[in-house]
Amino acid sequence: MNPGGRNQKLAVVVFCLATLVVLSARTTLAQTSEPLPSWNSGSARNAIVEFVHATTDASSSQFVPPAERIATFDQDGTLWTEHPMYAQLVYCLSRVPAVVAAKPELKGVEPFKTVMSGDPTALAALSMKDWETILAATLTGITTDQFKIDVNAWLADAKDPKWKRPYTELTFVPMQELLRYLRDNGYKTYIVTGGGQDFVRVYAEKTYGIPPEQVVGTVGGTTYGYDENGKPILTKEPKLLLNDDHAGKPEGIHMMIGRRPYAAFGNSLGDKQMLEYTKAGEGARLAMLVLHDDAAREYAYGPAKGLPDTKFGTFPQDYYDFAIKNGWVVISMKNDWKRVFAFEK
Amino acid sequence: MNPGGRNQKLAVVVFCLATLVVLSARTTLAQTSEPLPSWNSGSARNAIVEFVHATTDASSSQFVPPAERIATFDQDGTLWTEHPMYAQLVYCLSRVPAVVAAKPELKGVEPFKTVMSGDPTALAALSMKDWETILAATLTGITTDQFKIDVNAWLADAKDPKWKRPYTELTFVPMQELLRYLRDNGYKTYIVTGGGQDFVRVYAEKTYGIPPEQVVGTVGGTTYGYDENGKPILTKEPKLLLNDDHAGKPEGIHMMIGRRPYAAFGNSLGDKQMLEYTKAGEGARLAMLVLHDDAAREYAYGPAKGLPDTKFGTFPQDYYDFAIKNGWVVISMKNDWKRVFAFEK
Numbered sequence: 001m002n003p004g005g006r007n008q009k010l011a012v013v014v015f016c017l018a019t020l021v022v023l024s025a026r027t028t029l030a031q032t033s034e035p036l037p038s039w040n041s042g043s044a045r046n047a048i049v050e051f052v053h054a055t056t057d058a059s060s061s062q063f064v065p066p067a068e069r070i071a072t073f074d075q076d077g078t079l080w081t082e083h084p085m086y087a088q089l090v091y092c093l094s095r096v097p098a099v100v101a102a103k104p105e106l107k108g109v110e111p112f113k114t115v116m117s118g119d120p121t122a123l124a125a126l127s128m129k130d131w132e133t134i135l136a137a138t139l140t141g142i143t144t145d146q147f148k149i150d151v152n153a154w155l156a157d158a159k160d161p162k163w164k165r166p167y168t169e170l171t172f173v174p175m176q177e178l179l180r181y182l183r184d185n186g187y188k189t190y191i192v193t194g195g196g197q198d199f200v201r202v203y204a205e206k207t208y209g210i211p212p213e214q215v216v217g218t219v220g221g222t223t224y225g226y227d228e229n230g231k232p233i234l235t236k237e238p239k240l241l242l243n244d245d246h247a248g249k250p251e252g253i254h255m256m257i258g259r260r261p262y263a264a265f266g267n268s269l270g271d272k273q274m275l276e277y278t279k280a281g282e283g284a285r286l287a288m289l290v291l292h293d294d295a296a297r298e299y300a301y302g303p304a305k306g307l308p309d310t311k312f313g314t315f316p317q318d319y320y321d322f323a324i325k326n327g328w329v330v331i332s333m334k335n336d337w338k339r340v341f342a343f344e345k
Numbered sequence: 346m347n348p349g350g351r352n353q354k355l356a357v358v359v360f361c362l363a364t365l366v367v368l369s370a371r372t373t374l375a376q377t378s379e380p381l382p383s384w385n386s387g388s389a390r391n392a393i394v395e396f397v398h399a400t401t402d403a404s405s406s407q408f409v410p411p412a413e414r415i416a417t418f419d420q421d422g423t424l425w426t427e428h429p430m431y432a433q434l435v436y437c438l439s440r441v442p443a444v445v446a447a448k449p450e451l452k453g454v455e456p457f458k459t460v461m462s463g464d465p466t467a468l469a470a471l472s473m474k475d476w477e478t479i480l481a482a483t484l485t486g487i488t489t490d491q492f493k494i495d496v497n498a499w500l501a502d503a504k505d506p507k508w509k510r511p512y513t514e515l516t517f518v519p520m521q522e523l524l525r526y527l528r529d530n531g532y533k534t535y536i537v538t539g540g541g542q543d544f545v546r547v548y549a550e551k552t553y554g555i556p557p558e559q560v561v562g563t564v565g566g567t568t569y570g571y572d573e574n575g576k577p578i579l580t581k582e583p584k585l586l587l588n589d590d591h592a593g594k595p596e597g598i599h600m601m602i603g604r605r606p607y608a609a610f611g612n613s614l615g616d617k618q619m620l621e622y623t624k625a626g627e628g629a630r631l632a633m634l635v636l637h638d639d640a641a642r643e644y645a646y647g648p649a650k651g652l653p654d655t656k657f658g659t660f661p662q663d664y665y666d667f668a669i670k671n672g673w674v675v676i677s678m679k680n681d682w683k684r685v686f687a688f689e690k
Contacts, residue, residue, distance in 0.1 A: 212603030224592035247569035258557030
């Protein structure tokens, strides 16, 4: 007998056993660790878990091949806080002084005059047309590279008015868990937002693990050209290609993804068509809406269920009734979530 | 000694050994099988292999994290044959009888009259404006679902005029190998085509392993609405959102992907800005152009290198010189490819 050969065989067996132990430990972990730990037991959590089982169990009649597993998420109000005002609008207001400094002729012109005054009452009274002027002035006329630098600089400094924290900390822990749970089960997770696609892409990867190519948002045109050194640049133009809200959401999904989602998540009337389009597909489809009914931990607004009627993220009672009637699931922030933010005690 | 226990242990060891054999066989295969077997040795093949090593070897100064590995491919003339006419134009012509049957008032109207006549000389003389009219009439005004059915039905029947084979068989084997080689090395492969995004998406997954969400093309608007049963539908509109050719290619890449590619492949003047934009990024970037110089196995056209000057896929001499000067690599179909089509003897 050759002792060297024996040792070699022993080494192989030990290696194999070690591999087996690692493999079975991983299997056990995947099978036993409970998903969605920040969700209370109940119909919302159950709906998610049942949907995932139905669409990923190969023996299920509703099994969905991995390539077709698409889940879409609204952002403002669904993945993070949208009150008292969308973060992107705060960003645009913050850019006005720089825009006015570059073009002093705008100083005495509305709505820039009002924004420069900083008067909260006048700011709250800005019309939709005023906002369009502010957005065009602060989001376009610059290169895509410079825009990214500007947004990153703002994100590093800006704090929300309630918790005095960076906006990227205002994401909902249960929704972060849901994103991961779906991805762990082979779903490709997309953001489908009324917000600017370029704006959300700056932080989506770091904040949600969602890469730029999986962010669908309101799209403005760009123009390809060259800088003074002949280097190719893309300049953001004040030309709206897609308003990714309401009917624009399924239109944007078709344009950017080209497949109907199996699951869609939103929180306001602007998400209705996306959820409706999702549910209209065959097989198991999941449509869920976050109801902000938690004034203590976040904000409370509807006006569904007698909640206050506010400006951002409207959720009317007839929308609530429509959702229930159509088999959509409404998530009560107050009752379904153990925790809202990671920074909570 | 418990014979049952012994058998169990034996089974574990046998299972482990079998696992090991499979694992080591796979490792060996991955390490020793040569990539790109249909490419001749030479500067084109070398450029690809060197680029992949430089960007995927973790010890390389030009290493690219997997999430950023984006490669974009023009389609017509780069991945498959574009002569004597783009396949999509043949599709549009084939749809004219159905459009005229549905709207008999078009029968005597140009350019429909010419198309219905089938006269090759008159067809060849159609102007760009005529084509726009034909494209709008045959690609819009129907639901996205119906469009997919129509294109699939056409693909199943249509044969190209030279080899009398389905268009999806006219893909270039070396480019298919290149797609796989890049994907095997963590690259996400995209089509970036001047062709219709919805058209190419119908067959891209089956033909190239490229899913719909990785097809960027010329984009027309859709309108969300409901059919007579109240089911949500998307209708294709004659509204151009993105002309994904020339400067539209980097604009489309920004819109649909949001990252600059590390590698880009084209064959005509319409790919110039995409390759230029790609090469302008930092680190190792690969830009390649297929030159159709193989009249025997496919087609020959330039007019670079004295090749015939034809209508589709123009590759002028000054473009060739510009490419070489800027470190792009020109692929000679005749010299760099052992095989063009899978159906070749």
